[in-house]
Amino acid sequence: MLGKTAAGLFWMFRYLERSENTARLLDAGFRLALTRSTAAENEWVSVMTSAGIKQAFIEKYERFDTTHVIDFLLRDQSNPSSVMSMIQSARDNARLLRTALTRELWEVTNECWLTLKELLARPIRERELPLALSTIQQQNALLGGTLHGTMMRNEIFDFARLGTFLERADSTARILDVKYYLLLPSVSLVGSSLDNVQWETILRSVSAQRAYHRLHQGDIHPKGIADFLILDRRMPRSLTFCYLKIVDNLTYLAKDYGVRHPCFEQAERVLARLMDRSIDDIVESGLHEFIQEFIRDNNALGVQIEKDYRFYG
Amino acid sequence: MADLKNFFDEMFGTGERRRESYRDYHQWLESQDTAWLHRKSAEAETVFRRIGITFSVYGEEEANERLIPFDVVPRIISTREWSRLVRGIQQRVQAINAFLHDIYHRQEILRAGRIPVESITENDAFLPQMIGVSPPGNVYTHIVGVDIVRTGEDEFHVLEDNARTPSGVSYMLENREIMLQMFPELFARINVQAVGDYPKNLMRSLGACAPRSCKDTPVIAVLTPGIYNSAYFEHAFLAGQMGAELVEGHDLRVVNGRIAMRTTQGYTPIDVIYRRVDDDYLDPLNFNPQSLLGVPGIFDVYRAGGVTIANAPGTGIADDKAIYSYMPEIIEFYTGEKARLNNVPTWRCSEPDALHYVLDNLSELVVKEVHGSGGYGMLVGPAATNKELAAFRNKLKATPANYIAQPTLSLSTAPILTKEGLESRHVDLRAFVLVSPDGIRTTPGGLTRVALQKASLVVNSSQGGGTKDTWVLEE
Numbered sequence: 001m002l003g004k005t006a007a008g009l010f011w012m013f014r015y016l017e018r019s020e021n022t023a024r025l026l027d028a029g030f031r032l033a034l035t036r037s038t039a040a041e042n043e044w045v046s047v048m049t050s051a052g053i054k055q056a057f058i059e060k061y062e063r064f065d066t067t068h069v070i071d072f073l074l075r076d077q078s079n080p081s082s083v084m085s086m087i088q089s090a091r092d093n094a095r096l097l098r099t100a101l102t103r104e105l106w107e108v109t110n111e112c113w114l115t116l117k118e119l120l121a122r123p124i125r126e127r128e129l130p131l132a133l134s135t136i137q138q139q140n141a142l143l144g145g146t147l148h149g150t151m152m153r154n155e156i157f158d159f160a161r162l163g164t165f166l167e168r169a170d171s172t173a174r175i176l177d178v179k180y181y182l183l184l185p186s187v188s189l190v191g192s193s194l195d196n197v198q199w200e201t202i203l204r205s206v207s208a209q210r211a212y213h214r215l216h217q218g219d220i221h222p223k224g225i226a227d228f229l230i231l232d233r234r235m236p237r238s239l240t241f242c243y244l245k246i247v248d249n250l251t252y253l254a255k256d257y258g259v260r261h262p263c264f265e266q267a268e269r270v271l272a273r274l275m276d277r278s279i280d281d282i283v284e285s286g287l288h289e290f291i292q293e294f295i296r297d298n299n300a301l302g303v304q305i306e307k308d309y310r311f312y313g
Numbered sequence: 314m315a316d317l318k319n320f321f322d323e324m325f326g327t328g329e330r331r332r333e334s335y336r337d338y339h340q341w342l343e344s345q346d347t348a349w350l351h352r353k354s355a356e357a358e359t360v361f362r363r364i365g366i367t368f369s370v371y372g373e374e375e376a377n378e379r380l381i382p383f384d385v386v387p388r389i390i391s392t393r394e395w396s397r398l399v400r401g402i403q404q405r406v407q408a409i410n411a412f413l414h415d416i417y418h419r420q421e422i423l424r425a426g427r428i429p430v431e432s433i434t435e436n437d438a439f440l441p442q443m444i445g446v447s448p449p450g451n452v453y454t455h456i457v458g459v460d461i462v463r464t465g466e467d468e469f470h471v472l473e474d475n476a477r478t479p480s481g482v483s484y485m486l487e488n489r490e491i492m493l494q495m496f497p498e499l500f501a502r503i504n505v506q507a508v509g510d511y512p513k514n515l516m517r518s519l520g521a522c523a524p525r526s527c528k529d530t531p532v533i534a535v536l537t538p539g540i541y542n543s544a545y546f547e548h549a550f551l552a553g554q555m556g557a558e559l560v561e562g563h564d565l566r567v568v569n570g571r572i573a574m575r576t577t578q579g580y581t582p583i584d585v586i587y588r589r590v591d592d593d594y595l596d597p598l599n600f601n602p603q604s605l606l607g608v609p610g611i612f613d614v615y616r617a618g619g620v621t622i623a624n625a626p627g628t629g630i631a632d633d634k635a636i637y638s639y640m641p642e643i644i645e646f647y648t649g650e651k652a653r654l655n656n657v658p659t660w661r662c663s664e665p666d667a668l669h670y671v672l673d674n675l676s677e678l679v680v681k682e683v684h685g686s687g688g689y690g691m692l693v694g695p696a697a698t699n700k701e702l703a704a705f706r707n708k709l710k711a712t713p714a715n716y717i718a719q720p721t722l723s724l725s726t727a728p729i730l731t732k733e734g735l736e737s738r739h740v741d742l743r744a745f746v747l748v749s750p751d752g753i754r755t756t757p758g759g760l761t762r763v764a765l766q767k768a769s770l771v772v773n774s775s776q777g778g779g780t781k782d783t784w785v786l787e788e
Contacts, residue, residue: 003575004564095365095540098549099559103364110365155577257578309577 005097006159007311012093012109013163016143019086021171022051023136026073028205030129033066036197043201044069046178050171050205053081070129075120083136084120087113102150105143112139155256158249162305165249169242169298172229175205177291183222184287199225206237226287227279239294243271246301253309261308263301270297321465322737323388323727334391334786337503342386350730353495354385360494366487368543368774382779383488384729385495388740388761392788395757398469398744401654402459403753404644406746409476409631411647413453416630417443427646428639433630437684440592440627442599446616448625449522450750455587455623456515457746458482461654463725470655470722472741474640476632477624478589481760482745483547486511486554488782489758504787506757511745512554514756515587518749522621523584531584533557534574536565538590538606548589558583562590567610572620585621586611592626634683634717635661657722663714671718672709675702678718679770680709693770695721724770727781729763739764741772742783757785 029047033040044064048054053072056079061068076082080089091113098106116139124132151157176183182198199220203209206229216224232238247267254260282290306312321327324335331339358380367378390398415421416433417440423430433439458479460472489508493500516533523531537548539561552559564574565583573580588595594604599612614620630636636643638659644652660667660678671678680692692705709716726737744759761781762772772778 001577002558002560002564003577004561006577092540095545095549099553099557106365107363111363114362159577259578310575310579313575 001100001155001159003310003312005100006155006309007306008093008097009100009156009159010163010166010305010311012090012097013160014167015086015090015093016140017164017167018081018171019083019090020137020140021168022073022081022083022086023133023140024207025050025175025205026070026129027133028201029069030066030126031204032197032201039197040064040066047073050174050178051081052174053079066126067123070126071123074124074132084116087116100156102146104150105146108142108146112143115139153252155253158253158256159309161249162246165242165245166298166302166305168237169239169246170295172206172237172239172242173291173295173298175202176226176229177288177295180288180291183226184283195222196220202229208235208237211235223279223283226283230282231274231277231279240271240274243267243274247271250305261304263304263308266297266301266304270294270301320723320737320739321463321468321725323463323725323740326466334389334394338387338389338499341499341502347730347734350385354383354730357383357385357491357495360491361487364487366484366546368546381484381774382765383491384763384765384779384781385492386728386730386735387492387782387784388727388742389784389786392786395785398461398654399755401469401471401652402461402744402746402755404648404650404653405459405471405474405640406454406457406748406753408640408644408647409457409474410451410453410748412643413625413628413631414447414451415647417446417627422643422646425646427642428636432635432639436630436633436635438627438629438633438636440630442612442616443625443627446625449524449618449621452522452623452748452750453625453628454631455518455522455625455748457748459744459746460741461744462657462722462741464723465725468655470657471640472657473634474632474637475743476628478591479743479745480544480547480589481743481762482511482756483550484780485745485756485758485760485783486550488760488780492782503784505784506787508756508758511756512551514747514754515551516555516557518747518751518754519585519587519621519623521749521751522623524618524621526618527584532582533585533587534560534583536560536562536586536588536590538594542589544589551587557587562604562606562608565608565611567608567614570614570617570619572608572611572614583620585623587623592629595622595626634659634681635663635714638717657719660718662709662716662718667718668709668713671716672706675706675709677721679721680705680716680718683715683717691771693721696769721770724764727761727763729765729779729781736767738767739770739772740781758783 025047029043032043041064045054048057057072060072072079072082074083077085079085091109094101094106094109116136119132119135147160179202182195182202199222200209202225203212208228212225212228228235228238230239233240233244235241250264250267254264324331324339326332361380361383367380412422422428423433454476456479458475458481460475462470462472464470485508519533520531533555535548535552535557537545537559539545549559558574560574565572566580568580568582571582572586573582590606593601594606596607596609596612597604598609611620612626615622637656638661640656641652644650660671662668662671671680676694676697678694682690692701694702724739724741727740728735729738740761740763742759742761745756747754761783762774763779763781764770764772765777765779
């Protein structure tokens, strides 16, 4: 497989994952803004921080006003992390590597781009937002389903999945990074309604509120959330889950190619750090430091994969 | 319905009686509801858009991807008509390859005085670097797209021999695919020759031209200028259908005297490159030094027999519009036979008498740039305003050698589905030919291009033309 093709796949699926995450963050933030308008501005600041685009937003707008936030996150072509920019980039990549995709997957990608281009041609008003977000989620789900239903489980699939899980791990970690203080025992006022809403928002931004409540019979507490998002191997957006997948895919590649590259050891090290610790250990030795270290390692792994599989040279 | 009555119509000939080749189709068509056909037509457009069969138009914004309009009424060619065309096409393609070999070796045709020496030596399409180079199997034009127009029941003319990097074959294949999807019952009623083998044949044909040093299954790659090229869809499509890699210049480099592509596991050598990059951009070390699309040193590897480039560099000298006018002589010189397919009479404006005639009759002629393609920079006299004619007259006087002129042909028409029902529009046909040491193969079908505007003669997709599925009937 061409190095360029591997790069294209990796980034196509990073972009798609990021667009989905952006939509999810917006959904969670919007819910909070609706229920507690006083907290809205703060919430938008953390959404922008989680998405890594706070600076870009501030340069363009004076206030974190819901209308502007929606526009910036969904449609703004000058924001490289807006849903539209992401879909555009994903589709550009898909065009570049058409020959590696099944016809079905290419068509779904193209159709997703056509659908969202139409959907996001005009500003989305607040009352249209829920429907718009659900369209975005549906399009992404179609893509995911088509990937799983039609693609061979080979190197092409591995690079696509690596992109997805690296991006997803980054996204979950960033949400934790922005909200970690809410999950610390010292600051948390268990039972206060503010925190309850904040916690719900965290769960909502990783589509996990239902699953969490099922596990904990509705008892919501910060350490449980941190455990769920970091260590739970059943939860598809947890850091551990992502790294189990990343190590799997790197293992398949290593077997296919008959070479174990440095990125393999790197991923295993990250996974080991997640596996041999309890949430108490992590909180005790510093939740924030842990998350920041994770974000750094995750980035470094991306760079190493690029190098080992000759994405660019 | 035949409102362009003075022209030969593919379905109705010169009268109201439908021609034999359209009998079964016409019968079917008569029993169809027009509204339903329109729905089918809209359906086809949706499918094409979803598949992303788009092209970008040069000079427009990069984001502007356009669909080539597709007409659901097929153009039908009888077995007899087709075999006649094929004999003419293959004779021509054979002559073109003999001509290219000659012109880059002994130049017998110049010594014999059959075409003027300056037509070669002063031609930008002549590539001196190719002198003495013999491509594997002596094949220069692995892929040719011959443009044919019809002016009467038995009158066919070759308009252009596209011997560089002809495009359009993906539309031929996708048009058939969509027709099969939308009108399966038609194909059950009418025996239409299949075109779907083209990618497999292309693959075989290219493989048969692998360098002599290649002992295993040849590794084939399609070289594209990239996603912003107007024909990118086709490059990706063909690579996908052949199971070949789709590469850009920056994926390739010279490694140990071979051309190799950068893969996730290091550099892998390639044997045959089906390039969709023009000669000039192929190799910045040997040709245009500004080119970022090519591979530095690829031409040296090619000359040393380390890789096959299809089509060979320098084939442009055979389809140059000035050389085109000598095709009857060229065919006779190399095959010993008269040309089976006519040329369109052509005035070479470099010749004073011809220029004089062209300037006097400009409003009745079609004038083309010698090196132009895709309908860019051409003048259709009868459709031009006085102002346009005057401007073109000045261009002609300034650089006459840049132009050739041809009579405005009475291109045949074929019915298309319009809002007002069936109407006649002018059509041409691009036939796709594969050349390998094992022989010349013409795909039974091709791309029928249609001028969608009433009475327009310009069929190029870049100028608002559309396409039709093209059926060659099985006997």
